[in-house]
Amino acid sequence: MAKNKKPRLELHIPEPKCRPGKHADFSGLAIPPAGKVARPAIDAQEKDLRHLPYELIRVLDDKGKAVGPWDPKLPAQQLRDGLRHMLLTREFDERMMKQQRQGKTSFYIKCTGEEAVGVAQAMALDDKDMLFPSYRQQGLLVARGCPLVRLMNQIFSNSQDNLKGRQLPIMYSEPDYGFFSISGNLGTQLPQAVGWAMASAYSGDTRIAAGWVGDGTTAEADVHYALTFASVYRAPVILTIVNNQWAISSFQGIAGGEHATFAARAMGYALPGLRVDGNDFLAVYAATKWAADRARANLGASVIELYTYRAAAHSSSDDPSAYRPADEWKNWPLGDPIERLKQHLISIKEWDEKRHSALVEELAQHVAEQLKEATSHGTLGNPPPNDPGSMFEDVLKEMPGRLVMQREQMLALRKLGEEN
Amino acid sequence: MAKNKKPRLELHIPEPKCRPGKHADFSGLAIPPAGKVARPAIDAQEKDLRHLPYELIRVLDDKGKAVGPWDPKLPAQQLRDGLRHMLLTREFDERMMKQQRQGKTSFYIKCTGEEAVGVAQAMALDDKDMLFPSYRQQGLLVARGCPLVRLMNQIFSNSQDNLKGRQLPIMYSEPDYGFFSISGNLGTQLPQAVGWAMASAYSGDTRIAAGWVGDGTTAEADVHYALTFASVYRAPVILTIVNNQWAISSFQGIAGGEHATFAARAMGYALPGLRVDGNDFLAVYAATKWAADRARANLGASVIELYTYRAAAHSSSDDPSAYRPADEWKNWPLGDPIERLKQHLISIKEWDEKRHSALVEELAQHVAEQLKEATSHGTLGNPPPNDPGSMFEDVLKEMPGRLVMQREQMLALRKLGEEN
């Protein structure tokens, strides 16, 4: 048996470079220049894609120029649409967080700084493709044209809430927009997206699926299930990992990102793993389009790591100043996806400050109107929701006997309460 | 939105090359020559180890010569010990499967063709290192000198069974031999091994841990948990994936092995992934030693894929002729670990046929004696186990009131039964 002298072992606990009090420091972070990563054919062999998880696909350079083989060469109107959707998403977030602060609802989650994720990916997919998002891709719904008032009604659990007041705010479910019911349980939707994609392939359909999880969520079993099933059955699905550096108060090193990239997970399943500048609208669009074309060609699933930064608090219940430097976002080297696309549009003479402020104005107006309408249907508890009996519906397709009895009990109790 | 014309999607179901009726065909399988893979320093950077999952570490060439940088250069006596342990393991398996066939116990599992796994890995580790095996590494116990009669008593659930007749045969638990309680639930032991290793590091101990799962089991959540925690906390642990090509009736393609190697899983977690000829005693020893040295030097965990073949039925309940060609093992290009080590010893003049048959004879004798002793303590149900009250012990450290009552009830019932 081995007889070498042995050092005492030590337990390693990953720590982020900076905590509150210190200034943000991204000096260690190597950000490769835009345009440098080759764009393989969608039918390239897996062994020729193994470099991708260690690169960073970028199209927009620091001056806002689109460079390199990944430039999707989108018509200016589509770029302006993207800008509009991202601005609308941000304005919506601002207004709704205010509502939460004013006690009009119990909970809210912003995607500030990550707007390119939902918006660019929705635009790179077809309207009929099925989306299995986490709670931070509201940009998908905005880009697909879902009326904000629908989302607001859900957030307020008001009389027009399509989820009948049953769900936590922002846990949208929008079948008509190909947007799956958001689960409060992290990660569960990812292998479901794979199952949906398998069903589409089983049925000889042409629609593909896409699923999203955050960096922290990659540690859950469901992500491993999704990768395994997607690989084994060559499912037409795009699995996006939104690496926004944080999982509530835990930095991505706690999820395994200290030495590995999340895109590298793909290699263990012989899937392409694209690592992409998540704040670069064009890069996100191009990578998603590449993966979609691959899936549509029966070449199977792809993993996309979108490298971005969670500019906002985790949620309305969270205060990041307790665990990270206040100036991190300001110093985040990949900037703001909205500013970068705006700069690009201006640099190609398809946009200017005047039109921009007009647009911002118009969108603020629009959100205000939608909010007015939503509020007219009520906000959380005001008026109190008036159909408590509906609480017993949809547990099963037909209400079982015991729930019929329980509903009667509950309604009797309510009546009694009103009498007193 | 994208408007390219779309082909109908198709669902891919992996299928092995051959099924019963056909002859085994491994022609597609590229087996690189021995000695060709470089042996990196244990403190090599992760990025310099990324080729390993796609190679196959081999030491013994087709003539039985030990070649290349991975040759552990073991003294002849250790090689003879290894041969003895492997032969003993195989003889033990043969005899116990016969016992099962004769109705002396309910269940048995052989590791035929995979003896190098348990034996070489146990010999490459220190006796105090903690082992978290699956049910197919009985070679670990043989190599650590656990008396066979102990294992036989457990298999027979007889009066001397250290597990008091509670466990399915072969689900050993041997604390004194650093061998963790085998679980009937696949994979659960792997993240536990990582937890144990974290505890050892937390305590400034020098002992490392090792865990085993099969190719099929890699799909379970626990394997992902193990890789994640081992990577994040740099746990001193060796995670071995025994790729014996089959999971009961499912070939390794169903586990994700159609296009990827299981060693490649490691890369997603920035861990070294060594892919090794699992029927090459010297290669298995050398790879395990490399990983152990790395762990002891506080450099963290390693993943080892041992490429081998399940020569036996899955278990006594299984008949492989229903799902794979009868002659697969005969044609398995990596041969038989025992034959290969024997050939090597003979080629270096440290062994000969005479000594070999004498050893085989001696071991058969030994197993027969141990079996005689075990049988003298009874076999399953004969005599019926005589301490049913013990069934209620060890549910908790102290027996709770409800179990005391239930035990009384059960014993009363038994008495009644004997009276009738």
Next chain:
Amino acid sequence: MARMNMIQAINSAMDVAMARDPKVLTFGEDVGYFGGVFRCTAGLQKKYGATRCFDTPIAEGGIVAAAIGMGVYGLRPVVEIQFSDYIYPAVDQLVSEAARLRYRSAGGFTAPITLRTPSGGGIFGGQTHSQSPEAIFTHVCGLTTVIPSNPYDAKGLLLASIEDDDPVIFFEPKRIYNGPFDGHHDRPLTPWSKHELSEVPEEYYTLPLGKARIARAGETVTVIAYGTMVHVCLAAAEETGVDAEVIDLRSLLPLDLDTLVESVKKTGRCVVVHEATKTCGYGAELVSLVQEHCFYNLEAPIERVTGWDTPYPHAYEWDYFPGPRRVGLALKKVLES
């Protein structure tokens, strides 16, 4: 009509379902080419092709998750969990997702999936091939739980489960796959072919979920059981000569409460029997409901006969398994008190 054992009846149900509806497919560990370790899917891959009957990675959670996604798409997947002892990795997808999806999406998305899994002991399978975890799922609203006790019911209930628009967990008591085992392990097993309920139509039929079966009409005590225990209870009634009314629940949820209440109001006495561990087993719910609805009719405390509150001990299988003698004593006890 043909004579079928439970395995053949289940296989026939799958065959009929797949022939009738292209949206039905089945998958799980070893279910494809091999046809399942208990052979319940034998021949289906050959007949319907690999995309409709296939092997899966060993990931129970992934199997159920994929099935949910397929259900959302509009298919009707039937998955097999090889042993119910291995259902735990799938609990999150079953409890947090399958059971909640219709509710949380207000009917916008549903998971019409069926999960088949062999359960129960009596086969010397030790603690990881013998469990009866049904009570973990009957606590979860949104799940339907079915447990047949014979080939005729197995086929009719499985077809009904597959057609059900919500998730169904279909437990298959593996000890009675080949015959109506009554707990007398020391006697030869009578094969199903000798039992009237092995007369199974080859064609399509369904049995309603939530309708219990009176396995034996009786006057003096009501015995509530399901799965293997139905046969144990029938044997106990025979052997004690107690005129027990033995009710086979068939499905735990929905529960046929009316049949139970009617019977207990008649007999005034009740014994609840299951193989699962006692504490918080499904028997606790049955006892609670019976005392709630028949309090003034009860003449003796309701007895529970169950597995002991320990893991399933390999060598002591028959001291653990609730056999006819234990049930018989309970019958006498409730009659004497």
Next chain:
Amino acid sequence: MARMNMIQAINSAMDVAMARDPKVLTFGEDVGYFGGVFRCTAGLQKKYGATRCFDTPIAEGGIVAAAIGMGVYGLRPVVEIQFSDYIYPAVDQLVSEAARLRYRSAGGFTAPITLRTPSGGGIFGGQTHSQSPEAIFTHVCGLTTVIPSNPYDAKGLLLASIEDDDPVIFFEPKRIYNGPFDGHHDRPLTPWSKHELSEVPEEYYTLPLGKARIARAGETVTVIAYGTMVHVCLAAAEETGVDAEVIDLRSLLPLDLDTLVESVKKTGRCVVVHEATKTCGYGAELVSLVQEHCFYNLEAPIERVTGWDTPYPHAYEWDYFPGPRRVGLALKKVLES
């Protein structure tokens, strides 16, 4: 002695345990630098270092598995599952491993781990921040289940749980972290500081697991409750003027059956209250045991007051939550029948 709320009491228990025993460490999602989303581990990393209090990957199953491995090594890990709604991914490691290890290894290996997790509703957390899954674990032999109802008990029971040599699931009713919420959501919450049981010794002490507390002595009806519901039941007794004996179980398993039986034999009437869904909830086991042991003393059917058999509906929180009015009506009902 100091005034503590539940959070402070739990934090103090952790502090005392870590100071006394270097084998105690704690980890979970956001428990390290940040100190937990409910702040129960605040300050511990600073005081004891990162290797004794740290963040984990978001993998509840991995957290429990790692804890089991550490327990096997000889440590006493205390893990936090951020919300009990997220415990399901850990069910396999808890049920198949932690609960069975001592048994299957005949005492050769054990898992002396403690799992802390906030449970229950009343905070408008919707269906994934409000669940009470205790009954899934009380069905599993080998697990101990504790639920405190006040700061004094919380500290003493948590220290006892950490010292226990077997796995303990320690539920923390999050609605009473900051005050003894009695269900009157329309009134301001009285802080713990106004409650006698917020008097908590700073130093070490333990309370035995399996010993219930008579929260209110009474003569006419026995009310069995735990966690938040204890305060709801006390309010119900006050407001109805019913002389109820309110029993706070403190631990579900081990169960203090003697105290229950003694009380029901005295009162002849019983109401069981919990927040979890009714069917197969822990209340079913309590009802079964009481009718088994007190059958001849019972003058009315035992009533269950529980959460409805639906997921927790966000906007209808107060129609779902079993409040004092519902409990009060049940008290009257058992007295009138």
